[in-house]
Amino acid sequence: MVADVLVIGAGVVGCATARRFALAGARVILLEKGADILSGASKANSAILHTGFDAPPDSLELACMQAGYAEYLDIRERFNLPVVETGAMVVAWTPEEQASLPAIADQAVKNGVRDIRRIGPADIRAREPFLAESAREAVLVPREHVIDPWSPFLAYMIQAQALGAEFHFLTQVTGGQFDGETWQVETNRGPFKARSIINCAGIFGDRIEEALLGDTHFSIHPRKGQFVVFDKLAARFLKTIILPVPTERTKGVVLCRTAFGNVLVGPTAEEQEDRLRITTDETALQALIARAVEMVPALQGMGVTATYAGLRPASDKKHYRIRVEKDRHWITLGGIRSTGLTASLGIAAHALELYRTLGHGEDKALQPVADPPVFPVRNLAEDRPRDWSARGNGGIVCHCELVTRREVEEALSGPLPAGDYGGLRRRTRCGMGRCQGFNCQAQVARMSEGRLRIPMTLGEVKP
Amino acid sequence: MTDTIRDVAIIGGGPAGLSAAMALREAGINDIVVIEREREAGGIPRHCGHPPFGIREFRRLYTGLAYARRLVEEARKSGASLLTSHTVTGARMDEDKIVLAVATPDGMTEIAARRVLIATGTRETTRAARLISGERPLGVFNTGALQSYAYLEHRRPFERPVIIGTELVALSAILTCRTLGARPVAMIESGERPTAPLPYFVYPRLIGIPVLTETKLVDIIGRPRVEAVRVKDRQGNERDIACDGVILTGQFTPEAQAARLLGVEIDPATGGPAIDQFGRTSHPAIFAAGNVLHPVETAGWCYREGRSIARFIARDLQSGLPEAKAALPLSAEGALRYVVPQRIVPGEEGIGHLQMRVKAAASGTLSISQAGKVRSSNAISRLPERRLTLSMPDISTEGGAVVVTL
Ligand SMILES: Cc1cc2nc3c(=O)[nH]c(=O)nc-3n(C[C@H](O)[C@H](O)[C@H](O)COP(=O)(O)OP(=O)(O)OC[C@H]3O[C@@H](n4cnc5c(N)ncnc54)[C@H](O)[C@@H]3O)c2cc1C
Ligand SMILES: Cc1cc2nc3c(=O)[nH]c(=O)nc-3n(C[C@H](O)[C@H](O)[C@H](O)COP(=O)(O)OP(=O)(O)OC[C@H]3O[C@@H](n4cnc5c(N)ncnc54)[C@H](O)[C@@H]3O)c2cc1C
Numbered sequence: 001m002v003a004d005v006l007v008i009g010a011g012v013v014g015c016a017t018a019r020r021f022a023l024a025g026a027r028v029i030l031l032e033k034g035a036d037i038l039s040g041a042s043k044a045n046s047a048i049l050h051t052g053f054d055a056p057p058d059s060l061e062l063a064c065m066q067a068g069y070a071e072y073l074d075i076r077e078r079f080n081l082p083v084v085e086t087g088a089m090v091v092a093w094t095p096e097e098q099a100s101l102p103a104i105a106d107q108a109v110k111n112g113v114r115d116i117r118r119i120g121p122a123d124i125r126a127r128e129p130f131l132a133e134s135a136r137e138a139v140l141v142p143r144e145h146v147i148d149p150w151s152p153f154l155a156y157m158i159q160a161q162a163l164g165a166e167f168h169f170l171t172q173v174t175g176g177q178f179d180g181e182t183w184q185v186e187t188n189r190g191p192f193k194a195r196s197i198i199n200c201a202g203i204f205g206d207r208i209e210e211a212l213l214g215d216t217h218f219s220i221h222p223r224k225g226q227f228v229v230f231d232k233l234a235a236r237f238l239k240t241i242i243l244p245v246p247t248e249r250t251k252g253v254v255l256c257r258t259a260f261g262n263v264l265v266g267p268t269a270e271e272q273e274d275r276l277r278i279t280t281d282e283t284a285l286q287a288l289i290a291r292a293v294e295m296v297p298a299l300q301g302m303g304v305t306a307t308y309a310g311l312r313p314a315s316d317k318k319h320y321r322i323r324v325e326k327d328r329h330w331i332t333l334g335g336i337r338s339t340g341l342t343a344s345l346g347i348a349a350h351a352l353e354l355y356r357t358l359g360h361g362e363d364k365a366l367q368p369v370a371d372p373p374v375f376p377v378r379n380l381a382e383d384r385p386r387d388w389s390a391r392g393n394g395g396i397v398c399h400c401e402l403v404t405r406r407e408v409e410e411a412l413s414g415p416l417p418a419g420d421y422g423g424l425r426r427r428t429r430c431g432m433g434r435c436q437g438f439n440c441q442a443q444v445a446r447m448s449e450g451r452l453r454i455p456m457t458l459g460e461v462k463p
Numbered sequence: 464m465t466d467t468i469r470d471v472a473i474i475g476g477g478p479a480g481l482s483a484a485m486a487l488r489e490a491g492i493n494d495i496v497v498i499e500r501e502r503e504a505g506g507i508p509r510h511c512g513h514p515p516f517g518i519r520e521f522r523r524l525y526t527g528l529a530y531a532r533r534l535v536e537e538a539r540k541s542g543a544s545l546l547t548s549h550t551v552t553g554a555r556m557d558e559d560k561i562v563l564a565v566a567t568p569d570g571m572t573e574i575a576a577r578r579v580l581i582a583t584g585t586r587e588t589t590r591a592a593r594l595i596s597g598e599r600p601l602g603v604f605n606t607g608a609l610q611s612y613a614y615l616e617h618r619r620p621f622e623r624p625v626i627i628g629t630e631l632v633a634l635s636a637i638l639t640c641r642t643l644g645a646r647p648v649a650m651i652e653s654g655e656r657p658t659a660p661l662p663y664f665v666y667p668r669l670i671g672i673p674v675l676t677e678t679k680l681v682d683i684i685g686r687p688r689v690e691a692v693r694v695k696d697r698q699g700n701e702r703d704i705a706c707d708g709v710i711l712t713g714q715f716t717p718e719a720q721a722a723r724l725l726g727v728e729i730d731p732a733t734g735g736p737a738i739d740q741f742g743r744t745s746h747p748a749i750f751a752a753g754n755v756l757h758p759v760e761t762a763g764w765c766y767r768e769g770r771s772i773a774r775f776i777a778r779d780l781q782s783g784l785p786e787a788k789a790a791l792p793l794s795a796e797g798a799l800r801y802v803v804p805q806r807i808v809p810g811e812e813g814i815g816h817l818q819m820r821v822k823a824a825a826s827g828t829l830s831i832s833q834a835g836k837v838r839s840s841n842a843i844s845r846l847p848e849r850r851l852t853l854s855m856p857d858i859s860t861e862g863g864a865v866v867v868t869l
Contacts, residue, residue: 035687229591233723276686277598277686278598278599279596279597279598279682280594280595280596280597280599281596282594282595282596282681285594286594301731303592304591304592304594305591305592306591307591307594308599388550388552388566389552389566389570389571390570391569391570392568392569393568393570394568395502395548395567395568396500396548396550396566399500399550400720402550402552402566405568420687421601434589434720435586435589435605435718436589436590436591436604436605437604437608438586438587438589438604438605438607438608439501439586439607439608439611441604441608441611441612442608442611442612442615442616442618442620443611443615443616445612445616445618445620446616446618449618454601454687456601456618456620457612457618457619457620458618458619458620458621458622459618459619460617460618460619461613461617461618461619461642461643461644462617463614463617
């Protein structure tokens with residue numbers, strides 16, 4: 001088939017875009033070189049649904065964040081997606097930081113986030129009794145929230161798939177030609193044809209432009225962020241997202257709840273050349289823990305449940321790197337550095353508007369789907385009922401995160417089944433808890449045998 | 464469901480929980496339920512394919528697997544009821560009973576009991592909690608998972624892993640690898656000498672597995688599977704060892720979630736519930752036994768401990784134990800990492816001993832003092848992860864806190 005749109009990359013941007021175009025009536029093909037969705041930058045973030053209070057005023061980024069935020073809240077109930085209404089505080093710990101709070105508050109108001117408030121030490125303490133005494137003043141942003149960073153995109157992709165979108169995993173785009181009408185995209189799994197291309201390749205967005213367009217309008221400079229996830233016991237010490245006063249380079253180290261009931265601290269901001277090797281590093285992790293303890297002294301000695309790192313697709317400029325080639329039926333949605341989780345639905349809607357300006361001609365106009373189907377996903381968030389307390393769940397497989405056999409089976413059998421262990425963990429949370437698979441990993445490996453694109457084991461051994 | 468009040472609910476069906484169930488029945492306590500979250504009871508031995516287990520308890524040499532089966536069989540025979548695939552997820556304290564919220568494959572249920580015994584065991588420290596640097600490929604996990612791959616699921620996760628650590632459990636990992644047809648390429652120890660007794664290390668050397676001491680794992684390399692680890696020696700030299708897996712052994716830590724749900728006091732030094740010499744936690748109707756108390760002892764030890772604490776539970780139900788409130792605090796200082804029990808009711812024998820571990824190799828005088836006055840002292844020398852016990856000291860009711868120092 002010749003698709004209307006070929007999306008490269010199943011990160012948050014690609015997944016949201018595939019859904020948006022499927023809803024708009026386009027025939028969509030999505031190619032992803034990883035084994036599952038969200039295997040690039042999108043698998044490791046802070047999971048904050050931002051209001052855009054600190055985004056550059058009047059920017060496309062701000063518009064996409066706010067549109068993405070609004071759409072998420074609008075559709076989330078139907079998809080059974082959580083939102084943890086934590087609110088955030090930008091906390092000033094030094095006089096210098098305090099001096100920049102008025103500007104932060106002004107910018108928030110300018111960005112349309114009018115419900116912010118400046119609060120003093122007493123109010124800070126009343127809200128967060130465990131926060132270090134040295135918190136001088138804060139800007140409270142009530143509508144900054146925490147979400148499950150994975151399930152929404154699974155839900156969007158399942159919907160897109162039901163509307164006929166086709167996904168190909170372990171499929172790496174290597175080149176392509178445009179004949180004035182149609183693109184032929186080359187991959188390790190043969191060619192794919194489409195009338196237009198949307199480049200959502202994240203860290204490889206510039207490389208994809210080079211390979212297919214012959215030139216690129218930006219260069220990616222990956223910026224690594226490492227995180228430490230504390231034991232669920234930490235959750236009683238913190239409700240609100242604690243944001244630092246940002247610097248030019250980064251939003252800084254955040255301390256916040258996760259939707260799954262943990263507390264995380266991170267990310268670091270480390271430039272690196274390598275686009276493939278993503279590592280955690282003991283010294284950096286220790287520094288993050290020390291920073292967390294400075295903010296909340298009760299975290300001293302708190303158990304660590306997980307550590308992880310992600311690469312932000314940062315570019316040579318701060319803003320989103322959008323490129324439209326009308327004649328070549330091309331859109332790049334690139335350089336979505338640190339707000340993509342929030343903005344993805346907004347970016348996708350923006351991409352559809354841009355698509356309408358491409359030189360396809362009238363006959364290619366899309367027919368939006370009336371009454372699209374919605375498939376609620378299983379809730380993974382801790383504040384809402386989960387399968388372990390329901391009947392017929394087959395028993396608990398992962399004891400730390402209380403993941404049931406039924407949940408693991410479902411994640412393995414689809415729709416859109418897990419492609420690798422990481423994908424299975426993200427769909428169910430199995431192996432994500434305190435014991436990190438001490439108890440359940442082997443069982444999950446056997447259950448997943450012959451069903452993952454990247455098998456967990458090398459095969460059976462005769463007892 | 465809550466209409467029936469059981470005499471004792473035991474959380475965890477490992478050696479400690481199952482032996483306690485049997486001992487309670489022997490002591491004439493009728494209504495015992497063991498709540499086990501796995502599909503089979505037996506605890507850690509369920510996936511230990513190696514001997515020696517059961518010599519003292521059953522006068523036979525068993526593998527862990529056979530020992531676990533025997534334990535379950537004996538517990539069933541004793542008349543205790545065993546509920547598997549049952550997980551304790553919450554608790555409520557009533558005046559005369561404790562009500563446990565329990566998740567089952569058929570939804571939630573409640574189990575009420577006059578006494579609760581926490582016997583939830585221990586596990587190893589994860590890669591994340593050790594803050595190990597590197598990528599996050601498949602094939603990095605603890606010995607417990609390795610054993611499950613080998614003996615429960617019969618799947619080979621890798622062929623040439625490195626083993627991190629040199630506790631006894633690391634040596635058991637070599638045996639487990641061999642049943643999987645995998646061949647460890649090195650054992651890596653950050654300390655100056657292996658942790659387990661030296662004679663054991665004849666074995667890895669015999670079969671050609673180098674034991675690298677004073678060596679630190681600094682990087683894990685590979686995607687989607689492990690391709691190598693980078694290690695750093697004492698001189699600071701780094702080198703890569705080609706391998707396809709990393710087994711993180713030992714550094715045991717109590718599985719204390721159930722204790723936390725029950726709200727009993729946790730000793731930060733052990734990571735498990737704090738008890739008095741009867742196994743009583745900070746809630747006088749809740750007891751604890753086995754490796755949830757002390758990382759880590761053998762199955763045989765936990766079996767005996769389960770039995771002895773069960774007898775105190777029986778006594779508590781039948782005639783009452785001494786007031787829990789009379790207990791004096793006991794703490795470990797100096798080179799000692801922890802001491803169990805953490806409280807002592809003066810003048811009572813209880814389990815009959817104090818159990819300790821040292822932080823690092825130490826020798827000196829192990830002394831017990833109360834209110835600053837030394838009551839006993841012994842010269843000792845110990846390596847880390849070696850058993851260190853002392854008979855129950857004779858302490859005075861008058862009082863004050865008791866301190867053990869090395
Ligand atoms: C540390 C950190 C913290 C963050 N915190 C937040 C937050 O709290 N809130 C928020 O809103 N945002 C946050 N973000 C930002 C957000 O995660 C990113 O903006 C977003 O993930 C970028 O998504 P993407 O789809 O553009 O890129 P990616 O997720 O990288 O997706 C690109 C995909 O393209 C695939 N691909 C690449 N090349 C090819 C090829 N040749 N052929 C086929 N497929 C290819 C890749 O495998 C990948 O899956 C954070 C990011 C980081 C790193
Ligand atoms: C990897 C590993 C290898 C070991 N190898 C040896 C060895 O070779 N020889 C040896 O002597 N000792 C070994 N040990 C020590 C081991 O801890 C003891 O042998 C013994 O199993 C301890 O008995 P236990 O009853 O205290 O705990 P466990 O045997 O750990 O049993 C605890 C039980 O409680 C259950 N449980 C936990 N939480 C809940 C809950 N919330 N609800 C319901 N059930 C729950 C668990 O599923 C488990 O079955 C090993 C330990 C580990 C971790």
